Amino acid sequence: MIIGKGKPIKNILAMIENCSKIIVAGCRGCVTVCSAGGEKEVGILSAALSLARETDGKPIEIKEVTLERQCDPEYLETIRSFVDEYEAVVSIACGAGVQFMAEKFRKIPMYPGIDTNFIGVTETQGVWTERCQACGDCKLHITGGICPISRCAKSLLNGPCGGSSKGKCEVNPEVDCGWQLIYDRLKELGKLDQLEIIIPINDWSTGRDGGPRKIIREDLTL
Amino acid sequence: MRLSYPPNIKIIQVPCTGKVDVLYLLKSFQRGADGVYVAGCMEGDCHYLTGNLRARKRVEFTKKILDEIGIGGERLEMYNMSAAQGPRFVEIAKEMTERIKKLGPNPIKRVASAALEYSATPEKKECVV
Known part of the structure; x- marks a missing residue:
């Protein structure tokens, strides 16, 4: 899911400084699960702003x-009848949600109430970690289900660098070395020979380097 | 025991302090409470194992919000005491009342009173047990 984290309240207060009537809009998707932008967080943020x-x-x-979601047009329509009565919307959905709201409701400013951080997982309650950078060319079948793009600080595709020490990354001693994880996992699977597969130079055009991405499924379009 | 504690305290009962949510605490201040304290069981004695430990974390989280928005985290506190500690309950009630008296009324009331001239009504505190 997409993981986000609430912005400092004083930053949000600065955004709405000149407003006297606003909407705080949450999303029941990813940000509800990561406790950043669901119904409960809407209540907490609204209470804090109001106080x-x-x-x-x-x-x-x-x-x-x-x-229900801020990234699908039909759910945005549910607030169209009253949205223009307000001076601004503070959306605590991910960046995609805030932008989609801004696109659909042209007359009213949209302000982000959270920072969108990464695509990740809930490790344990209250702890989220990154797993995917949406590079658009998944290699998990070669690397034992562990992503070298997101788990290695340098996104190396063929083995660890010299900064791997005792299973940890030189960037931060608390961060596991992605390639150590890949090695350990392949060993568990009895597939260490896969380490001999040379992954060619990456084509980053499927990632962010190729500009904003778009997927069209002709079988689904109306 | 018939111990008396300050009359400004309003007790809100919950089945376990684990039920106390950040939103409950913020709403108390929104409704004009000058201070709030959560009175949980002794740590390690929770019938539901970790209810009071969770409450403490939520109180700490809410304190940060209160600091950030100008209400002041010191208006909120978490205490632990057992049901058999009547005198300790009174002691805490007095301690918290003194603390809040020093801090003055909830800032939202101070602002409202600029027009209405806030009269020295006894401050209201809420205690969640």
């Missing part, structure tokens, strides 16, 4: 909404 503004003597009216 802060009352303390400043500038009360603010806040409407709390949580959309």
Whole structure:
């Protein structure tokens, strides 16, 4: 899922400084699961913003909404009937959600209430770690199900660098060396011979280097 | 024992402090509480194993929010005591009342009082048990 983290409240207060009537919009997708932008976080952020503004003597009216998803047009339509009555929307969906809201509702400013960080997993409750960088060319079948692009700080495709020490990365001693993980996993699987496969120079055009990406499925388009 | 504790404290009962949510704490301040403290069981004695430990974490998290928004994290506290510690309950009630008296009323009321002239009504505190 997409993992995000709430922005400091003072940053959000600065964004809405001149507003007296706003919407705080959550999303029931990824950001609900990572406790950054679901219905509960909408309640907490709204309460905090409202308290802060009352303390400043500038009360603010806040409407709390949580959309099924902010990255699908049909769910955005559910707020169209009243969105223009407000001066701004603070969206605590991922960056995609905030942008899609901005695209669909042209007359009202959209402000991000969270920072979108990475595609990752819930390791344990309250702990999320990165697993995928959406490079658009998955190699997990060669590397034992562990991604060298996202798990290796240098995104090396053929073995560890000299900075791998006792299974840890030189970038941060708390970070596992991605290639050590790959080695260990392939060993467990009895497939160490896969390490002899040379992965060719990567074609990054399928990743961010190729510009904003687009997928069209002709069988699904209307 | 018939111990008396300050009358400004309003007790809100919950089945376990594990039920206390960040939102409950923030809403208390929104509704004008000058201070809030959560009174949980002794650490290690939770009937539900970790309810009071979770409550403490939520209190710490909420304190940071209160600091950030100008209400002040010192208006919120977590205490642990057992059901058999009546005198300790009173001691904490007095301690917290004193602390909040020094801090003055909830800032949202101070602002509202600029127009209404805040009268020296006894401050209201909420205690979640």
